[in-house]
Amino acid sequence: MHVTEYHSGSTESVLFLHGGNVAGWMWHAQAEALPGFHALVPDLPGFGASSHIRWTSLEEVVDALAEVIAEQAHGGRAHVVGLSLGGVLGVLLTARHPDLVRSTFVSGAAIDGVQGFTRAAGLWQLKLWGLASYWRGLAGAFRLPADSVEQFVVTGLSIHRPSAQRMMTQVYDGIQDPQLAGLQSANFAVLALAGELEPRMVRSSLERITSLVPQSVARLAPRMHHVWSGEDPELFHRVLTHWLEHAEPSPELLPVNPEQSGQGFAPEETA
Template identity: 45%
Template sequence: MSTARAADAVEHGTREGETVLLVHGNSVAGWSWAPQVALLPHRHLLTPDLPGFGGRHREPWPGLDGATDDLAAIVAERAVGGRAHVVGLSLGGMLGVRLAARHPELVRSLLVSGAPLVGVGRGTAVAARSQVGLWDRRWYWRALATAMRLDADVRARFVDDGLRLGSRTGGRVLEDVLAPSLPSSLPYRGRLVAVAGEREPRDARRAFEALRAIAPQLETWIAPGMHHQWSAEDPERFSAMVEAVADGAPWPPDQPTTPAD
């Protein structure tokens, strides 16, 4: 990827210490990490928009591998020392695992939340595909913002980004999200933590066992009471988790790792 495109990464904090790369989920953009940016002012953070999203909505979605290599170029060019602690939510978590598979030398640690790495159930897939035809309608995104309990100050941006994503690009991304995406092997052997919200669909939790089969170092945790987008639902706890994983500290600090179930 070109340097110009890598420059689209939004950078926060001073370039010192170790960089944390925050990779957003579907239908949003790098702005969705605003709570973590506010809570981690002492960290060097990168919050890029993925191709096709946010400020890069005119770019075509390059598929999971293309988006992963896009992130790799951003880390190589913008992270301190050319490596980063990678944090991914949902689609971002899928890309984080792929980054560790394709470019393990760039990853200091990996934290993924709500990543449906082994695909989703039939009911979830049918429901998701049934909504694609509504993606070009403003009322749909407004309703979705309300259902997600987004704060008023980000609702307009969420609606605008959803409309700019559109049904054509959004449909391509959705098919990648719904399909199994777990790599056949994972050469990365650094710290790896996979998390699922207690109240989100079980698709992310179902991936734990398969992920552990290729990454025996895996730690897992169920976030009590949390839904899928819990980086915004409980930003303080999510940010504390990001710091703990990046610093090599135990997470959760007060209980053993939750086994896959």
């Protein structure tokens, strides 16, 4: 698996896990802007510089990421940061290899899976992945900054589509409780996020994560959609930096409901 490193002289390591329509490049600006942390930014199997590596299963990819931490992270442990697909992998990595994790920061981690029309539409769109126009349209839907669009298009066209189909099907099927049993052993801080404007099916996974992890909290990124690392990279950077430096949610984040005390939430009370 291809891995880009930043600030190798810094003490603590951060593993950045990218989403399912991009590659590790989505994190490069964030990693560069964290000189106090050693960053490991892999291209997941089937994506970017790892497009020649075939995606097998969520578990095998997570185990390969655990090897990256064990071999390349300082002290053999890392803070885990993931968005969308990367968020799902971050949760599963935390469950399967808690001894390698310093903290976990995940956003848009739809561990409950995706069903119905959204699932059908997502799988159908795989047929369009060979069209540059599709990727340009998706860049607009994701509200990506103009200077990221060309790289997004090039990356999208290079994705190994059979790998993407296997990955997407596995994510859409959801993560079952036995796969997450190890979360009970997480004796470190976990932050589960969603954009305030994300679909309910994404936000519903927050309750499940916080119910499974003893030291966890859920929050919303104000006025943000799913790919808010690109929609407002400065906000994302402030929130991430606060988390890495203080192991607590940034005050810029919103509770999932006004009565939230910091440990979980009741989905029926959200909009």
